[in-house]
Amino acid sequence: xxxxxxxxxxxxxxxxxxxxxxxxxxxxxxxxxxxxxxxxxxxxxxxxxxxxxxxxxxxxxxxxxxxxxxxxxxxxxxxxxxxxxxxxxxxxxxxxxxxxxxxxxxxxxxxxxxxxxxxxxxxxxxxxxxxxxxxxxxxxxxxxxxxxxxxxxxxxxxxxxxxxxxxxxxxxxxxxxxxxxxxxxxxxxxxxxxxxxxxxxxxxxxxxxxxxxxxxxxxxxxxxxxxxxxxxxxxxxxxxxxxxxxxxxxxxxxxxxxxxxxxxxxxxxxxxxxxxxxxxxxxxxxxxxxxxxxxxxxxxxxxxxxxxxxxxxxxxxxxxxxxxxxxxxxxxxxxxxxxxxxxxxxxxxxxxxxxxxxxxxxxxxxxxxxxxxxxxxxxxxxxxxxxxxxxxxxxxxxxxxxxxxxxxxxxxxxxxxxxxxxxxxxxxxxxxxxxxxxxxxxxxxxxxxxxxxxxxxxxxxxxxxxxxxxxxxxxxxxxxxxxxxxxxxxxxxxxxxxxxxxxxxxxxxxxxxxxxxxxxxxxxxxxxxxxxxxxxxxxxxxxxxxxxxxxxxxxxxxxxxxxxxxxxxxxxxx
Numbered sequence: 001x002x003x004x005x006x007x008x009x010x011x012x013x014x015x016x017x018x019x020x021x022x023x024x025x026x027x028x029x030x031x032x033x034x035x036x037x038x039x040x041x042x043x044x045x046x047x048x049x050x051x052x053x054x055x056x057x058x059x060x061x062x063x064x065x066x067x068x069x070x071x072x073x074x075x076x077x078x079x080x081x082x083x084x085x086x087x088x089x090x091x092x093x094x095x096x097x098x099x100x101x102x103x104x105x106x107x108x109x110x111x112x113x114x115x116x117x118x119x120x121x122x123x124x125x126x127x128x129x130x131x132x133x134x135x136x137x138x139x140x141x142x143x144x145x146x147x148x149x150x151x152x153x154x155x156x157x158x159x160x161x162x163x164x165x166x167x168x169x170x171x172x173x174x175x176x177x178x179x180x181x182x183x184x185x186x187x188x189x190x191x192x193x194x195x196x197x198x199x200x201x202x203x204x205x206x207x208x209x210x211x212x213x214x215x216x217x218x219x220x221x222x223x224x225x226x227x228x229x230x231x232x233x234x235x236x237x238x239x240x241x242x243x244x245x246x247x248x249x250x251x252x253x254x255x256x257x258x259x260x261x262x263x264x265x266x267x268x269x270x271x272x273x274x275x276x277x278x279x280x281x282x283x284x285x286x287x288x289x290x291x292x293x294x295x296x297x298x299x300x301x302x303x304x305x306x307x308x309x310x311x312x313x314x315x316x317x318x319x320x321x322x323x324x325x326x327x328x329x330x331x332x333x334x335x336x337x338x339x340x341x342x343x344x345x346x347x348x349x350x351x352x353x354x355x356x357x358x359x360x361x362x363x364x365x366x367x368x369x370x371x372x373x374x375x376x377x378x379x380x381x382x383x384x385x386x387x388x389x390x391x392x393x394x395x396x397x398x399x400x401x402x403x404x405x406x407x408x409x410x411x412x413x414x415x416x417x418x419x420x421x422x423x424x425x426x427x428x429x430x431x432x433x434x435x436x437x438x439x440x441x442x443x444x445x446x447x448x449x450x451x452x453x454x455x456x457x458x459x460x461x462x463x464x465x466x467x468x469x470x471x472x473x474x475x476x477x478x479x480x481x482x483x484x485x486x487x488x489x490x491x492x493x494x495x496x497x498x499x500x501x502x503x504x505x506x507x508x509x510x511x512x513x514x515x516x517x518x519x520x521x522x523x524x525x526x527x528x529x530x531x532x533x534x535x536x537x538x539x540x541x542x543x544x545x546x547x548x549x550x551x552x553x554x555x556x557x558x559x560x561x562x563x564x565x566x567x568x569x570x571x572x573x574x
Contacts, residue, residue, distance in 0.1 A: 008421035010276075010372035011385040011428055012413070013295065014061060014406070015238055016392035017192045018044065019068035019157055021506035021523070024077050025561045031519040036074055037087040041124045043396035044075070044135055046403040049127065051142045053407055059414035060147035061406055062422040065139065065392070066192035068153040069179035070504075072136055073564045076183070081133045088128070091121040094328025109347050110332050116350050117330050140184055149424035151190035152176040152234075155565065158503035159454050161199040161442060164206065164467040166223050167474055167573050168503065173232045174572040175500065175565055182567060189426045190236045191229060194505050195454065196389075196445035198239060200224045201283050207451075208460045210467055226281035226292040236278065236293040236425050238389050240445035244273045244296045244438070273438055275299065276372065276384035278429065282439035293434050295387040295425055297445070300371050304364060305402075306394055312360040312405065314338040317353045319400040320345050331400075357401050361408035368420060382432050385423070454508040462508055465528050472535055473499045477573040481542055491538045492570045494559055498531040501562060530558050 020039055023032045054060050074080055099114035131138045143150045154160060155175035163169050173191070180188045201224035229237065273279070278293040304311045312318075313335075320333045323342045333345035334353070372384050395402030413422050446453040455463060473495055476482075482489040502524065510520035537551045547555075 008383060009419045010368075010383050011421055011423045012368055012372075013385055013387055013423055013425050013428060014063040015066065015151075015192070015295075015387070015389035015425070016047070016063055016395065017066040017068075017153070017389065018392035019066070019071050019153060019194075020074065021504050022070050022074065022156065022501055022562070022564060024074050024079050026523060026526075027519065031516045033080070033083060034087065036080060037084055039393055039397055040075070040080075040084060040128075040135060041088060041091070041121065042400070043393050043403075045124050045127050046396045047392070047406075048131075048135070048138050048142075050403045050407040050410075051147055054410050055142070055145070055147060057411060057414075059410050060142075060422070061410045062424050062427070063148050063406075064190060064425050065143075065148045065150050066153050067136070067139065067150055067180075068157055068192075069155045069176045070157065070564065072179055072183050075135045084128060084133075085125060088121050088125045091328065091330070092118055092125070095121065095330055098325060098328055098330055098332075109349075113332050113348055113350065114330065136183055143184060149190070149426050150180070150184060150188065151192060151425075152180040152188040153192045154194045155179065156500045156504045157194040157506060158500070159194055159197050159451070159505040159508070160225055161197040161444065162207065162451055162455060162463065163503060164470045165474060166228065168470050168499075169223075169225070169228050170231070171496070171500065171572040172503070173228055173234070175568060177232050177234070178567060178572075179565060187233055189234065191234045192389075193225065193237050193239075195509075196238060196240050197451065197454075197505075198225050198237075198243065198440055198444070199442045200440060201227065201285050206467060207455055208463045208467075210464060224281070224283045224286070224290075226290050226294075227283060227286065227288075229292045230290040234292065236295065236429060237281075238387065239294050239296055239440060240443070240449060241275065241297050241299040241302075242449040243440050243443050244275060245299075274384070276386060277382065277432075278385070278425075278434045279436060279438035280434045282437040284439055289437075291434075293429055294440070295385070295389075297389050298371065298386045301364065301367055301386065301388060302390075304360075304367065305388065305405075306390055308335075309338050312364075313394075313399040313402070315353075315356050315360070317349065317356045319348055319353060321398055321400075353401050354404055357404040358408045361405055361412055364405075364409055365412050365418075365420070372420060382435075385428050385432075387425075453512050454505055456512060459508040459511050462511075462524055465524075466502060469499055469502060469528070469531055473531075474573060476535070476538060477570045479542070482570050487547075488538070488541060489570070491534060491541065491555060493568055494555060494562070495531060495534045495538060496568060496570055496573065497562055497564055498527050498534060498558070501564070502527040502531060527562075530562070534558065 020035055023035055026032055028034055095114045095117035099111045102111035102114060139150060142148045153176055154172035158172045160169050177187055203219060204222040205219050275296045275298055278295050281292050281294050283290050308314045316335050316337065318335050319331055320335050323333045323345050324331055332348055334348040336344065336346045368386055372386055395406060410422060413420055443449045444451060476492055476495060482492040507520040507524040510516045533554060537548060537555065540548045
């Protein structure tokens with residue numbers, strides 16, 4: 001198969017999912033606002049530098065950039081915009097002290113790396129100032145000129161497949177779409193399903209035992225995720241490899257006129273679904289056809305990018321993430337060996353590491369060429385597309401050199417002789433819409449492809465509290481006093497905000513992984529208690545048409561702390 005950059009034989013679409021839980025006004029270090037500071041300094045601003053460099057070179061990464069709604073709220077928050085320069089200044093001063101210390105000890109190479117860190121964080125400071133402290137606006141620029149396509153996510157990254165009501169999923173999606181439109185002036189086309197968690201249409205039961213506060217309907221028919229996406233005008237999402245790693249099961253109902261089931265790989269004479277083309281998500285049991293597409297993560301190239309053991313980030317020359325020099329927290333060592341004890345790590349050379357990004361970009365391009373042009377055989381004239389989705393924070397924060405890898409790859413694939421072209425998911429769908437439906441199983445991109453990271457013995461207590469909370473909020477919204485009473489509306493808005501924050505999948509993830517278990521448990525309990533407090537205030541107001549003693553002060557304090565989604569209306573739950 002032959003092609004050129006103007007008429008390529010195949011495509012690659014990168015998707016970088018950018019998300020952090022709401023940390024503004026909820027701690028700083030070791031857990032809290034500094035998470036946001038680190039991500040901004042080491043991932044978001046370096047990615048913007050890459051986009052700028054590519055624009056100057058007449059190229060583009062053409063990535064789908066998922067900016068979660070709660071991340072957008074934080075990056076635009078006055079507290080972050082005020083505190084971030086202070087964080088950068090602390091990092092600069094820490095590197096200066098490190099340099100002095102290393103020089104005094106005669107450790108001149110480490111002293112040069114300390115100078116590197118001074119330049120790195122000084123550049124971030126200059127970038128932030130030149131952007132008028134508006135990181136979101138900088139992403140919007142590249143979105144507007146077509147260098148990237150920004151997509152949305154659930155409002156607070158709620159785990160769709162485990163939420164207890166379709167109304168809760170609707171609210172997560174609606175707030176996501178509305179927040180995207182508020183920041184970027186247009187509605188998103190695509191969405192990143194939090195944790196890539198999908199559930200098809202069908203009967204659903206609460207996965208944990210609930211007490212007397214249980215909603216009365218324990219078994220219910222639930223909509224497929226694609227039905228809710230379609231209702232909100234979204235066109236595509238992404239799934240993990242194992243979701244399609246099965247025999248193709250096409251829709252039992254008549255396909256759209258002129259379309260036919262397409263399966264492009266074969267095993268024992270039977271058609272299998274292809275990882276290298278989009279499909280419309282089937283909705284078994286529904287008479288309506290929902291034209292919501294999905295792209296499947298490529299299994300053959302993905303591990304090269306994210307694996308610290310067998311992939312690029314484990315290269316001996318790259319910066320070692322886990323070993324830090326205190327009190328500043330800067331890193332002066334390289335991977336050396338991925339399995340090596342931290343005490344045996346050797347000194348880092350930023351320039352040797354940079355050279356390796358070019359080698360790895362060339363290797364990735366060659367591997368993608370093999371996957372797309374030698375093994376992916378559509379057979380119908382439609383060029384295959386390789387989907388490469390990752391957490392954005394992998395690039396820069398976890399794999400420090402990752403942004404330079406992306407830049408080098410984009411430059412290589414922009415060469416006129418390249419048979420493979422980078423594209424956004426939306427651009428590909430405009431040219432090559434799906435030709436068939438494919439039903440998906442329930443699952444996620446978590447451990448074993450299941451929900452077990454988010455629902456297990458250590459986290460089931462969170463779901464026992466989430467489900468009654470969803471039910472209580474739904475009852476308040478349905479009673480409708482907020483429609484005609486301004487104070488009631490104000491109360492219910494904050495009640496909805498607290499439920500959204502309670503539903504964040506980050507709390508279960510941090511509990512299960514142990515990365516910040518105490519912090520996650522504290523945060524979950526905080527939002528649960530605030531929600532219950534607000535519900536009690538509201539019930540008092542609903543019955544007596546006046547607030548209880550201290551009610552207004554309590555409401556104002558919670559609003560000030562958790563002032564997210566200013567345009568939110570309880571209507572999102574209707």
